Amino acid sequence: MNTVKIVFNQVFRKNLKSGTWWSIVLSPLVLGLIMFGIGYYVSSTTAPAEVGVVAAQPIQQGLSKQSSDSVKYRTYGSQAAAEKALRDKKIDGVLTVNAQTPYTSRYISRQGGQDVSKNTLTADLSQLNTAAVAGELHLTGAQLTKLLTPPTVTTRSVTFSDSGKMSTKGGADEGAKYFLAMAISVLFYGFLLSYGSMTAQEIATEKGSRIEEMILAAISARAQFIGKILGIMALMVVQIILYGIATGIALLVGRNNQTIRGIVSQVDWSMLDGSFLAVTLGFFIVGILSYTVLSALLGSLVASQEQAGQASMPVVMLSLIGYLASLMSANGSTPLMSIMSYIPFLSPMMMPSRLAVGQVSSGEAVIALAISTAFLIVFTWLAAKLYETNVLAYSDNSIWHALRQSWTIARSERGRGKAVPANTK
Amino acid sequence: MLELQGLTKTFGGQTAVHNETFSVAPGTIMGLIGQNGAGKTTTFRMILNFLHPDNGAVLWNGRPIANQDRAFIGYLPEERGLYPKMKVADQIVFFAQLHGLSRANALSRLDEWMDRFQVKGKKTDKVKDLSKGNQQKIQLIATLIHMPKLLILDEPFSGLDPVNAGLLEDGIRLLKENGSAIIFSSHDMSNVEEVSDHLVMLRNGETVLNGKVSEIRHQFGRTKVYLEQPPLSDAELEAFPGVAKVLQQGTRYTLTLSDPAAGRALFEAATAKGYLPEFSQQPPTLDEIFKLKAGASA
Numbered sequence: 001m002n003t004v005k006i007v008f009n010q011v012f013r014k015n016l017k018s019g020t021w022w023s024i025v026l027s028p029l030v031l032g033l034i035m036f037g038i039g040y041y042v043s044s045t046t047a048p049a050e051v052g053v054v055a056a057q058p059i060q061q062g063l064s065k066q067s068s069d070s071v072k073y074r075t076y077g078s079q080a081a082a083e084k085a086l087r088d089k090k091i092d093g094v095l096t097v098n099a100q101t102p103y104t105s106r107y108i109s110r111q112g113g114q115d116v117s118k119n120t121l122t123a124d125l126s127q128l129n130t131a132a133v134a135g136e137l138h139l140t141g142a143q144l145t146k147l148l149t150p151p152t153v154t155t156r157s158v159t160f161s162d163s164g165k166m167s168t169k170g171g172a173d174e175g176a177k178y179f180l181a182m183a184i185s186v187l188f189y190g191f192l193l194s195y196g197s198m199t200a201q202e203i204a205t206e207k208g209s210r211i212e213e214m215i216l217a218a219i220s221a222r223a224q225f226i227g228k229i230l231g232i233m234a235l236m237v238v239q240i241i242l243y244g245i246a247t248g249i250a251l252l253v254g255r256n257n258q259t260i261r262g263i264v265s266q267v268d269w270s271m272l273d274g275s276f277l278a279v280t281l282g283f284f285i286v287g288i289l290s291y292t293v294l295s296a297l298l299g300s301l302v303a304s305q306e307q308a309g310q311a312s313m314p315v316v317m318l319s320l321i322g323y324l325a326s327l328m329s330a331n332g333s334t335p336l337m338s339i340m341s342y343i344p345f346l347s348p349m350m351m352p353s354r355l356a357v358g359q360v361s362s363g364e365a366v367i368a369l370a371i372s373t374a375f376l377i378v379f380t381w382l383a384a385k386l387y388e389t390n391v392l393a394y395s396d397n398s399i400w401h402a403l404r405q406s407w408t409i410a411r412s413e414r415g416r417g418k419a420v421p422a423n424t425k
Numbered sequence: 426m427l428e429l430q431g432l433t434k435t436f437g438g439q440t441a442v443h444n445e446t447f448s449v450a451p452g453t454i455m456g457l458i459g460q461n462g463a464g465k466t467t468t469f470r471m472i473l474n475f476l477h478p479d480n481g482a483v484l485w486n487g488r489p490i491a492n493q494d495r496a497f498i499g500y501l502p503e504e505r506g507l508y509p510k511m512k513v514a515d516q517i518v519f520f521a522q523l524h525g526l527s528r529a530n531a532l533s534r535l536d537e538w539m540d541r542f543q544v545k546g547k548k549t550d551k552v553k554d555l556s557k558g559n560q561q562k563i564q565l566i567a568t569l570i571h572m573p574k575l576l577i578l579d580e581p582f583s584g585l586d587p588v589n590a591g592l593l594e595d596g597i598r599l600l601k602e603n604g605s606a607i608i609f610s611s612h613d614m615s616n617v618e619e620v621s622d623h624l625v626m627l628r629n630g631e632t633v634l635n636g637k638v639s640e641i642r643h644q645f646g647r648t649k650v651y652l653e654q655p656p657l658s659d660a661e662l663e664a665f666p667g668v669a670k671v672l673q674q675g676t677r678y679t680l681t682l683s684d685p686a687a688g689r690a691l692f693e694a695a696t697a698k699g700y701l702p703e704f705s706q707q708p709p710t711l712d713e714i715f716k717l718k719a720g721a722s723a
Binding site: 003010014214216218392 | 495498506511520577
């Protein structure tokens with residue numbers, strides 16, 4: 001059997017059977033389920049606030065008709081009757097309205113009862129107030145409609161190409177894109193941290209326990225490196241598929257659920273164009289691969305399993321910069337942000353967000369993706385080469401010391417077929 | 426046949442191994458001895474192609490080992506480790522597959538080896554749940570299961586209890602009978618003496634001894650005499666011509682001779698009054714030779 005395939009199988013199967021991998025996969029799902037459950041419980045147990053109305057009959061009727069899921073209006077004939085109901089905790093507040101236009105009103109709320117915002121009451125009353133005033137002024141229905149129609153503002157956001165050509169950016173779809181870009185940023189960050197530390201840990205364990213030497217006695221370091229990276233990628237693909245299935249089931253089960261329908265209907269999915277999705281997916285794959293290769297490289301520098309944390313530190317720091325920058329991209333573009341979004345490791349997180357809010361064109365994003373991809377190829381080649389020497393260099397001081405050792409001797413050994421580890425005892 | 430031809434390796438101006446030459450024929454066992462830092466691990470790493478020599482070549486059956494598929498090699502590193510959370514069978518299958526065995530073949534051989542090494546534990550147990558001794562056995566099985574044509578063991582006996590050390594010796598002999606070329610390093614000269622056919626001793630990267638174990642010992646002459654209940658007093662022994670040193674332990678004496686020829690006169694004097702339970706004139710032990718040679722560098 002091909003040696004890359006053997007290593008791939010081993011990494012894939014070992015982790016598929018491990019509790020660590022399943023906890024990476026399941027914890028976001030469980031968390032999501034708990035959050036949804038809490039939200040569902042809260043919304044289903046919260047009854048509308050009950051407001052007793054003491055006012056002239058037309059106002060009472062008008063308000064009763066405006067009862068909603070959050071506020072229910074009840075009518076009382078007298079202030080005393082309403083206040084008694086308040087005392088008996090049958091209602092949460094009493095609204096007394098003076099029928100003289102413009103309406104004036106007073107609201108007494110019971111402490112411990114459900115809150116009703118002043119805005120809600122004002123909004124509900126203002127409709128009735130408007131109708132009453134219209135009646136007094138003897139306006140027709142058409143006049144009233146005209147009076148109530150707000151002015152319209154249509155927006156158009158444009159970008160200019162280098163040649164000065166103006167093109168319109170779609171305005172309506174940016175919300176959906178930004179939402180997706182943010183979701184991908186969070187997912188990306190979570191994935192790269194989980195898989196980065198998993199990769200570093202995996203290699204640190206093998207190196208620290210000298211299993212590495214038994215493996216390299218039989219196969220080349222390069223075959224092992226590639227097999228390992230591919231194995232970890234496959235685990236990630238399985239995780240994404242599992243999430244896809246989970247989302248599918250959630251939508252299927254909850255298709256009649258108000259909350260889920262609310263979320264789905266808020267996003268105008270048709271506005272997500274193919275090029276945005278393709279670029280974002282491209283960045284996701286290239287980005288995660290870059291970080292995985294970096295983690296593998298750093299993991300190969302440790303002398304013992306205890307140093308594995310030290311190895312994943314640079315990954316955490318670097319990805320945090322990209323992550324925070326991607327979150328800030330919504331606040332506007334700066335020259336620093338523009339430069340950063342072309343730098344490999346940072347661009348996979350920043351570019352999709354900036355593309356979503358229309359700070360960059362698809363063309364610019366494709367250029368950044370091309371830079372990241374080219375870098376990934378060179379970086380992987382270099383990492384595989386360094387890996388050969390790193391896995392045999394042990395330094396108890398720090399991984400940076402090990403890196404220097406490995407690099408110096410790899411250079412001095414150039415031309416002898418392959419690089420050579422330092423500190424060979 | 427493994428051949429090392431004039432291997433030299435330097436690291437940053439320091440010579441790790443200098444002009445090292447020896448060969449290991451199929452069906453023979455070579456013991457590589459030397460103090461820490463003598464160049465044993467560097468030698469192994471050059472054989473394993475982890476390192477490339479500055480000069481010289483490592484050949485397997487006449488061809489450079491670097492250009493060959495290395496599935497025929499079995500290697501046990503000095504510091505040991507396995508995947509703690511993996512099942513015994515999964516680990517062994519992984520290492521066996523790396524060396525070209527099929528899964529089914531590896532699993533059937535694993536049963537034999539677990540019997541042979543009397544492993545207490547099941548194939549489905551996780552390695553971390555086994556005792557240390559049984560973990561050591563599993564690692565040995567991982568190294569030996571594909572019956573390597575070239576077996577390299579770095580300090581295989583260190584940390585093994587006498588029972589496991591005996592099992593390892595049995596395993597090594599099994600591979601020897603099977604025609605494997607075997608090379609191992611050790612600090613414990615008794616293991617080297619019992620197991621090896623040939624011996625190479627390194628000191629600061631230089632080869633200071635190279636040959637058959639018995640020949641090496643006899644190079645130093647029969648300078649040791651072991652006596653039990655001799656009819657001579659301590660003073661008489663110390664004053665005996667050709668005796669350099671006397672060491673007494675109970676009724677047993679160990680004499681170091683400055684001239685092996687003095688042994689004959691000593692035997693005659695010791696047996697002059699008749700029966701003597703022990704008189705044995707021997708070359709120095711490997712341990713003594715090791716200390717002698719290693720000390721020479723200090």
